[in-house]
Amino acid sequence: MIIGTPADAEAVLQLPRRRRGGAVRKERWKEYGLGYLFILPAFLIFGVFTFYPFVKNFWLAAHETPLYPGNPAPYVGIHQFTTTVTSSMFLQSLESTAIFTVIAVPIGVFLGLALAVIANQRLKGIAFFRLVFSATAVTGVAVAAVIFGTLLSPTNGLLQSWGIDTAPGIAQSPGWALYAVSGIQAWQFMGLSFIIMLAGLQSLPEEVLEAARTDGASTWTVFWRVTVPLMSPTIFFAGVIGTIIALQSYGVVDILIASSGQGSQAVYTHTNLLINYIYDEIYNRQFGVAACLAIALFLITLVVTAVQFRVLAKRVHYGN
Amino acid sequence: MRLLGSYAGLIAGALIVLFPLYIAVNDSLLTPSQILASPPPLFPTDPQWHNYVQAFSTYGFGSYLRNSFIQSGLIVLGALTTSILAAYAFVFLKFPFRRTLFVLVLATAMIPFEVTVAANYDTVFKIHWEGNFAGLTIPFMATGFGIFLLRQSFMGIPKELREAALIDGYGPIGFLWRVALPLARPVIAALAVFSFLGAWNQYLWPDLLTSNNQSIRTVQIGLKVIGGTIATVGVSLAAAVITLVPLVILLILFLKNLVRALTAGAVK
Numbered sequence: 001m002i003i004g005t006p007a008d009a010e011a012v013l014q015l016p017r018r019r020r021g022g023a024v025r026k027e028r029w030k031e032y033g034l035g036y037l038f039i040l041p042a043f044l045i046f047g048v049f050t051f052y053p054f055v056k057n058f059w060l061a062a063h064e065t066p067l068y069p070g071n072p073a074p075y076v077g078i079h080q081f082t083t084t085v086t087s088s089m090f091l092q093s094l095e096s097t098a099i100f101t102v103i104a105v106p107i108g109v110f111l112g113l114a115l116a117v118i119a120n121q122r123l124k125g126i127a128f129f130r131l132v133f134s135a136t137a138v139t140g141v142a143v144a145a146v147i148f149g150t151l152l153s154p155t156n157g158l159l160q161s162w163g164i165d166t167a168p169g170i171a172q173s174p175g176w177a178l179y180a181v182s183g184i185q186a187w188q189f190m191g192l193s194f195i196i197m198l199a200g201l202q203s204l205p206e207e208v209l210e211a212a213r214t215d216g217a218s219t220w221t222v223f224w225r226v227t228v229p230l231m232s233p234t235i236f237f238a239g240v241i242g243t244i245i246a247l248q249s250y251g252v253v254d255i256l257i258a259s260s261g262q263g264s265q266a267v268y269t270h271t272n273l274l275i276n277y278i279y280d281e282i283y284n285r286q287f288g289v290a291a292c293l294a295i296a297l298f299l300i301t302l303v304v305t306a307v308q309f310r311v312l313a314k315r316v317h318y319g320n
Numbered sequence: 321m322r323l324l325g326s327y328a329g330l331i332a333g334a335l336i337v338l339f340p341l342y343i344a345v346n347d348s349l350l351t352p353s354q355i356l357a358s359p360p361p362l363f364p365t366d367p368q369w370h371n372y373v374q375a376f377s378t379y380g381f382g383s384y385l386r387n388s389f390i391q392s393g394l395i396v397l398g399a400l401t402t403s404i405l406a407a408y409a410f411v412f413l414k415f416p417f418r419r420t421l422f423v424l425v426l427a428t429a430m431i432p433f434e435v436t437v438a439a440n441y442d443t444v445f446k447i448h449w450e451g452n453f454a455g456l457t458i459p460f461m462a463t464g465f466g467i468f469l470l471r472q473s474f475m476g477i478p479k480e481l482r483e484a485a486l487i488d489g490y491g492p493i494g495f496l497w498r499v500a501l502p503l504a505r506p507v508i509a510a511l512a513v514f515s516f517l518g519a520w521n522q523y524l525w526p527d528l529l530t531s532n533n534q535s536i537r538t539v540q541i542g543l544k545v546i547g548g549t550i551a552t553v554g555v556s557l558a559a560a561v562i563t564l565v566p567l568v569i570l571l572i573l574f575l576k577n578l579v580r581a582l583t584a585g586a587v588k
Contacts, residue, residue, distance in 0.1 A: 028414075031413050031414060031415065031492075032413075032414075032415040032416065034409070034413055034492055035409045035413035035414070035415030035418070036409075036415060038405040038406060038408055038409035038413065039405070039406045039409045039410070039421060041401065041402045041405060041406075041461075041462065042402040042403070042405070042406040042425070042462040042467060043406075043421075043424075043462075045402065045458065045459070045461050045462035046424070046425070046428050046462055048443065048459075049436065049440055049443070049458070049459040050428045050431055050436060051428075052439070052443075053435070053436035053437075053438075053439030053440050053443065054431050054435060054436055054439075056439035056442075057435050057436065057438060057439050060438060060439060060442075111336070114333070115333045118326060118329040118330055118333060119330065119333070121326055123323070123326060123327070123330075126330075129330045129333070129334060130575065131571065131572060131575055132333075132334045132337050132338055133333060133334070133337060134571060134575055134578075135337055135338075135341065135568065135571065136337055137517070137571075138517055138521075138564070138567035138568060138570070138571050139341070139564060139567075140520070140521030140523065140540055140563065140564075140567075141521070141523060142521075142523055142540040142543045142544065142560075142563070143540075143543065143560045143563050143564055144340075146344075146543055146556055146557065146559075146560040147340050147341070147343070147344040147557070147560055148340060150343070150344070150347055150553055150556075150557060151340060151343060153553075187336075187340070190336075190337070191337070195575075195578060195579060195582065196582060198579055199579045199580075199582035199583040200583075202579065202583050203583045219325075244432065247432075247434075248432060248433060248434060250523060250524045251523040251524070251540070254523070254527070254544070255543070255544055259544055259547075260547070261547070274434075275434055275524070278434055278437070278438070279524060279527075279528070281438075282437065282438050282441055282528065283528065283531070287438045287439075287441075287442060290437075290438040291438050291439070294434050294435045294437070294438060295435070297432075297434050297435075298431075298432060298434070298435045301432055
């Protein structure tokens with residue numbers, strides 16, 4: 001190699017740079033490794049308990065579950081799914097789930113918003129009221145079910161002794177059992193709805209509400225004309241969350257009716273929400289049927305959420 | 321006048337929430353004959369504290385409580401660890417398929433629990449986790465929500481701060497521990513509270529797993545076991561109140577934090 005040409009000079013100059021390039025590459029591989037290492041724990045759990053069962057669920061739905069575990073599961077394709085979702089038990093369950101959701105979610109959303117509006121003022125003792133309004137968010141469905149089960153009891157319930165006839169009791173009265181459990185779900189969701197709405201209200205521009213008020217608009221007008229439109233993204237968010245929660249709400253019906261040991265067959269049929277139906281099939285080790293029901297509920301959740309997005313998104317006012 | 325209206329609204333709202341809760345506390349302290357009276361007294365004139373004692377002594381609520389604390393504590397610890405590590409990697413480290421993998425994380429939030437529950441029940445039995453805390457907790461130790469929330473929070477940390485930390489000789493772990501975690505503390509606290517609430521109030525999964533394994537039953541399932549017959553109504557309400565107390569304490573301590581975490585990220 002003849003030293004002195006410009007190309008050589010460049011080669012000499014590049015030598016350390018190339019070495020540095022190697023070090024950088026090594027650093028980069030180290031960063032890749034660390035990145036994968038850090039996401040590994042989460043992905044292990046997702047892999048085993050979310051992605052694998054999601055796929056496995058379709059396999060289960062397409063195979064008849066053998067009577068005894070370990071025996072071969074014959075492939076039945078879509079047949080098991082169509083039989084399950086056309087059965088009268090499924091259709092009844094679907095109707096109950098629809099009524100349950102349509103009652104519980106709007107009431108919970110509206111009460112949450114109303115409470116948030118009255119709690120979003122600077123008043124003495126407001127911290128206490130905010131705490132109280134959030135309380136049902138931490139009241140689990142089991143606790144709510146036990147409490148309302150007592151209130152509504154025909155033998156020792158408070159409402160009964162106040163002259164509101166609650167006989168023959170939720171578990172024996174197909175006429176209002178479903179409405180009672182829907183109301184309990186609404187009460188329980190109200191707290192979370194309140195927290196979401198309060199967070200939403202607090203990120204609204206205060207000047208707009210202030211301006212509307214000083215313009216002499218009534219509280220009612222300000223609420224419907226200013227607060228609700230401005231809050232529509234949050235209301236929408238609460239509605240979607242509430243729907244997802246309601247579709248997965250299993251405890252109220254389980255405690256008050258299914259496991260109470262007092263439920264009549266008619267009440268049981270009328271309040272057999274899809275999620276409770278799924279549980280029963282799993283408990284009886286009918287994994288195939290349970291998987292078909294789960295797919296149905298998943299599709300329903302998807303469709304309802306998508307419809308909410310389409311219908312509401314048009315009316316939702318997104319600020320900058 | 322306006323002030324009066326405001327307080328009237330606040331008090332009406334408080335009644336909707338507090339009335340059922342008050343009646344639960346009140347009735348848990350009544351004697352059986354008072355509970356059956358028409359109407360039952362609205363104040364416990366002769367408080368029956370033994371209902372609370374009985375929840376522990378006769379119905380083993382102490383062990384349910386212990387199990388719930390272990391179960392919820394493990395879920396919180398696990399979920400925080402996996403979320404912090406993954407969120408850190410997604411924000412501060414570069415690696416191939418980072419975006420795709422993050423989309424997968426978000427996708428987990430779209431797969432509802434009911435779709436996975438049958439297969440998970442099967443899995444847990446196959447690996448013999450059905451009778452222990454591993455089966456009760458590990459499936460919930462990673463959530464798309466947690467990773468998303470922390471990622472949002474880490475993204476708020478200025479890039480210059482990371483560069484400065486690197487120049488100061490902090491490695492990635494040092495930066496995570498000394499800079500990123502302290503800055504994200506409010507969000508981490510909110511996430512911890514959210515996952516504790518969720519874990520404590522879990523019902524379906526513990527119900528499935530502990531139907532044949534009493535030793536790891538949680539408080540929620542304990543409530544179901546006590547049941548609400550006339551004979552047990554006092555104890556059952558006492559147990560409901562006991563179940564609620566830890567969460568009310570958490571709420572008192574962290575409500576502001578929860579609202580602020582939501583204001584900062586999820587709602588907008």
